[in-house]
Amino acid sequence: MSQILQAINAAAETGVDPTTYGQKAGRAIALGVGAGGGAAGAGAGIGSLFGSVVEATARQPEMRNEIASTQWLGFALTEACFFYGLVGGFIAFFL
Amino acid sequence: MTTLQAETPTENKNELSPQQEANAKAGMSVVKKVGLLAIAVYILGFVVLLAAYGLSGTKNEEFNIVQPFHLDTWFTIVGPIEFNKGVLYLLLTTAITIGILLYVAKSMTMRPNRMQTAVEAFYDLIRSMTRDNMDEDLAKKWFPLVGTLFVFILVTNLLGYIPLPVNSSEKIFNGNFPSFQLYAADTNVAVPLVLALGVWLAFNYEGVKAHGFGGYIKSLVPSGVSKGMLVLLYPLEILSNILRLLSLTVRLWANLLAGHLLIDFMGGNMAVLLGRPFLGWLTLPLGIAIFLFEAVLIAGLQAFIFAILTAMYIGSATHSH
Numbered sequence: 001m002s003q004i005l006q007a008i009n010a011a012a013e014t015g016v017d018p019t020t021y022g023q024k025a026g027r028a029i030a031l032g033v034g035a036g037g038g039a040a041g042a043g044a045g046i047g048s049l050f051g052s053v054v055e056a057t058a059r060q061p062e063m064r065n066e067i068a069s070t071q072w073l074g075f076a077l078t079e080a081c082f083f084y085g086l087v088g089g090f091i092a093f094f095l
Numbered sequence: 096m097t098t099l100q101a102e103t104p105t106e107n108k109n110e111l112s113p114q115q116e117a118n119a120k121a122g123m124s125v126v127k128k129v130g131l132l133a134i135a136v137y138i139l140g141f142v143v144l145l146a147a148y149g150l151s152g153t154k155n156e157e158f159n160i161v162q163p164f165h166l167d168t169w170f171t172i173v174g175p176i177e178f179n180k181g182v183l184y185l186l187l188t189t190a191i192t193i194g195i196l197l198y199v200a201k202s203m204t205m206r207p208n209r210m211q212t213a214v215e216a217f218y219d220l221i222r223s224m225t226r227d228n229m230d231e232d233l234a235k236k237w238f239p240l241v242g243t244l245f246v247f248i249l250v251t252n253l254l255g256y257i258p259l260p261v262n263s264s265e266k267i268f269n270g271n272f273p274s275f276q277l278y279a280a281d282t283n284v285a286v287p288l289v290l291a292l293g294v295w296l297a298f299n300y301e302g303v304k305a306h307g308f309g310g311y312i313k314s315l316v317p318s319g320v321s322k323g324m325l326v327l328l329y330p331l332e333i334l335s336n337i338l339r340l341l342s343l344t345v346r347l348w349a350n351l352l353a354g355h356l357l358i359d360f361m362g363g364n365m366a367v368l369l370g371r372p373f374l375g376w377l378t379l380p381l382g383i384a385i386f387l388f389e390a391v392l393i394a395g396l397q398a399f400i401f402a403i404l405t406a407m408y409i410g411s412a413t414h415s416h
Binding site: 069072073075076077079080083084086087090094 | 159160161345346348349350352353354356357393396397399400403
């Protein structure tokens with residue numbers, strides 16, 4: 001905490017407005033957390049989804065076609081969550 | 096029996112003629128040569144850019160990577176109706192879709208060619224999509240909507256991966272010609288919102304028609320729930336009904352916008368932002384990989400999702416829990 005304050009003070013001494021400095025830092029953090037958290041969550045979800053598909057197909061290979069359509073539905077729904085995080089981060093960063 | 100089976104592959108392998116073996120070897124080496132050449136060009140370009148411009152660079156404060164996704168008015172048609180690149184993309188999509196489907200429908204033959212086979216497989220997919228989720232007569236009624244949504248979103252998405260001269264905010268050739276851009280109509284939130292609004296109205300209309308208004312509201316929650324739980328469940332179910340509109344919109348919009356921004360970012364925007372040319376060369380393969388992933392998988396998948404969710408929502412609104 002004290003380090004952050006020191007950095008802000010150092011920036012203020014060099015003539016940078018502390019408000020702009022804080023805004024920029026907050027935006028960068030928002031983009032990082034949005035993209036990183038989104039990728040982590042969606043990655044876990046997609047991994048578990050494809051794991052279940054492999055297991056299900058191994059148990060009942062004759063259901064392969066039905067499983068495939070559900071699989072892609074689940075994949076798209078999960079993968080969209082990554083983009084929610086990313087777009088949220090982009091909105092925070094650029095607007 | 097087992098020995099026979101075990102022996103056949105090895106025999107086949109031995110029976111390869113010298114000619115075939117030479118071909119196989121030549122094919123391997125051509126692939127290897129191209130791969131090595133690509134790696135060499137990549138490293139060479141990296142070294143040249145690094146030598147020419149160095150590691151350091153100055154940040155570009157004016158460059159805005161979302162600027163090309165804003166809509167510039169090109170000209171006004173009537174009153175508040177304006178013509179811009181989003182409208183152009185929608186018109187192009189409509190023309191291409193109608194053109195291809197009319198052409199296939201007119202040149203229908205008993206022995207289908209490749210194009211007709213593809214369209215027929217597509218038709219079968221949409222028909223199974225509607226029939227699996229709805230009753231027979233409902234499926235007949237809503238098949239055109241589901242099919243149209245699928246084709247329309249697929250073509251708009253695919254059109255978004257072809258660079259077209261539409262970026263009027265940055266001109267090239269002495270400011271006479273708009274620069275090329277990967278733009279898709281769905282990167283503007285209005286397009287997915289209107290599509291999703293149509294779907295939302297459609298499935299609520301079908302639900303009210305099937306159960307009556309009070310019945311439809313009642314059918315939102317499962318029957319046989321105690322009164323205490325109902326107080327908790329009703330707000331949730333009504334919220335989830337409205338959130339379907341939002342999730343349909345945001346899924347399509349965010350996928351397309353974030354995909355295009357990522358392609359732009361990896362394909363050179365990051366280098367321009369940071370003023371370091373070698374960075375653009377470094378991230379270019381990643382940009383190509385994301386482009387292929389988006390164009391091959393995501394474009395089709397989003398259209399499929401939108402269509403199948405439409406069918407599911409209409410089906411579930413007419414069934415009671």
